[in-house]
Amino acid sequence: MQTAPKIYVAGHRGMVGSAIVRRLLADGHPADRLVTRTHKELDLTDQAAVRAFFAAEKPDQVYLAAAKVGGIHANNVYPAEFIYDNLMMEANIVDAAYRSGVRRLLLLGSSCIYPKLAPQPMAEAALLTGTLEPTNEPYAIAKIAGIKLCESYNRQYGAQGVDYRSVMPTNLYGPGDNYHPENSHVIPALLRRFHEAKAAGAPDVTIWGSGTPRREFLYVDDMASACVHVMDLDKATYDRHTEPMLSHINVGYGDDVTILELAQAVARTVGYAGTIHTDPAKPDGTPRKLMDSSRLQSLGWSARVDLDEGLQLAYQDFLRNDNRLG
Numbered sequence: 445m446q447t448a449p450k451i452y453v454a455g456h457r458g459m460v461g462s463a464i465v466r467r468l469l470a471d472g473h474p475a476d477r478l479v480t481r482t483h484k485e486l487d488l489t490d491q492a493a494v495r496a497f498f499a500a501e502k503p504d505q506v507y508l509a510a511a512k513v514g515g516i517h518a519n520n521v522y523p524a525e526f527i528y529d530n531l532m533m534e535a536n537i538v539d540a541a542y543r544s545g546v547r548r549l550l551l552l553g554s555s556c557i558y559p560k561l562a563p564q565p566m567a568e569a570a571l572l573t574g575t576l577e578p579t580n581e582p583y584a585i586a587k588i589a590g591i592k593l594c595e596s597y598n599r600q601y602g603a604q605g606v607d608y609r610s611v612m613p614t615n616l617y618g619p620g621d622n623y624h625p626e627n628s629h630v631i632p633a634l635l636r637r638f639h640e641a642k643a644a645g646a647p648d649v650t651i652w653g654s655g656t657p658r659r660e661f662l663y664v665d666d667m668a669s670a671c672v673h674v675m676d677l678d679k680a681t682y683d684r685h686t687e688p689m690l691s692h693i694n695v696g697y698g699d700d701v702t703i704l705e706l707a708q709a710v711a712r713t714v715g716y717a718g719t720i721h722t723d724p725a726k727p728d729g730t731p732r733k734l735m736d737s738s739r740l741q742s743l744g745w746s747a748r749v750d751l752d753e754g755l756q757l758a759y760q761d762f763l764r765n766d767n768r769l770g
């Protein structure tokens with residue numbers, strides 16, 4: 445019988461990394477063929493430590509789901525960390541993976557790699573065709589560098605079997621999300637705000653920005669299944685659907701909502717009946733970010749969990765964790 449590949453999931457305690465681990469285990473991947481390290485055990489921005497880890501573990505496959513991540517406010521306030529940490533993690537992992545003989549790696553980028561005013565829905569070919577959204581330009585530049593790292597290692601070392609891929613997720617949410625009141629993304633922030641308003645009997649809740657930006661939201665377990673799907677595609681199939689210098693694959697749900705519509709859906713999920721105000725003094729970010737996910741669909745994958753069901757599941761996760769939010 446063939447031994448299962450040894451898989452390293454970088455960022456396994458994060459929202460997406462933990463969902464990838466769940467998916468792999470549910471698919472029957474043996475737990476003893478999974479390699480993980482916490483941030484405390486291995487700082488992925490430390491080149492020497494990352495090289496030593498890969499040289500010792502020699503995984504067969506790598507899911508790169510570790511990153512410095514946050515919502516619009518965190519991106520704006522910590523731009524140095526968002527560009528430096530993400531560039532370092534990607535460069536260290538991709539290069540150490542190559543040096544230790546890893547053939548297959550999947551890097552997670554983000555829909556913010558596309559120009560602020562890219563035609564909608566945004567196809568993979570929109571990359572590097574225009575100016576980025578200023579609130580997340582440093583993070584986006586690091587993510588674009590990640591795509592180009594994978595492509596460059598494929599181009600130079602492909603003959604040695606190197607096959608590094610990347611997926612660009614839309615905005616994600618679900619169990620294991622970050623519920624910080626300021627640094628989080630919009631769904632966990634609003635789940636918390638509406639929950640606390642309901643508990644306090646508050647008559648109104650204010651959301652950031654104008655409420656008019658449109659966002660596409662994908663439930664994290666769908667994202668994990670897309671990651672495993674892309675990782676496991678045979679090389680000929682992947683190559684047939686991509687190009688050497690346009691190799692990334694969008695992962696979206698297929699539909700978007702305005703932020704005000706999202707807030708109304710969160711209020712329904714939580715059972716909050718008060719008034720919703722907007723705060724135009726806060727940034728809106730990109731006006732619209734709907735992915736064209738036809739490349740992935742043609743590779744046989746589509747999302748399963750709709751926004752209403754996903755919000756219910758996310759709220760249950762919030763309630764389970766409410767006592768340790770502080």
Ligand SMILES: NC(=O)C1=CN([C@@H]2O[C@H](COP(=O)(O)OP(=O)(O)OC[C@H]3O[C@@H](n4cnc5c(N)ncnc54)[C@H](OP(=O)(O)O)[C@@H]3O)[C@@H](O)[C@H]2O)C=CC1
Pocket residue numbers: 454455456457458459460461482483484486487488489508509510511512513529533552553554555613614615616617620621622629
């Ligand atoms: N969440 C979203 O809406 C979206 C996410 N993505 C991408 O998906 C991927 C996963 O994101 P998500 O799961 O949401 O993020 P999380 O913040 O939930 O998880 C990221 C993980 O990376 C770890 N990490 C961060 N810095 C380091 C470091 N220096 N050394 C070791 N580990 C580190 C974190 O550990 P610790 O917490 O201990 O620092 C954490 O476990 C990222 O690449 C992100 O850019 C893309 C689009 C949308």
Ligand SMILES: C[C@H]1O[C@H](OP(=O)(O)OP(=O)(O)OC[C@H]2O[C@@H](n3cnc4c(=O)[nH]c(N)nc43)[C@H](O)[C@@H]2O)[C@@H](O)[C@@H](O)C1=O
Pocket residue numbers: 514515516517519554555556580583584614615616626627628629630631633634651652653657659703726727728729730
């Ligand atoms: C995933 C993605 O995430 C970020 O980009 P973003 O799409 O702007 O993400 P966001 O979830 O923070 O906001 C979405 C919208 O929602 C509005 N909004 C309302 N009220 C709250 C609120 O309370 N919190 C937050 N965070 N936003 C709020 C907010 O004003 C904005 O219009 C980047 O990290 C980017 O790099 C990236 O990859």
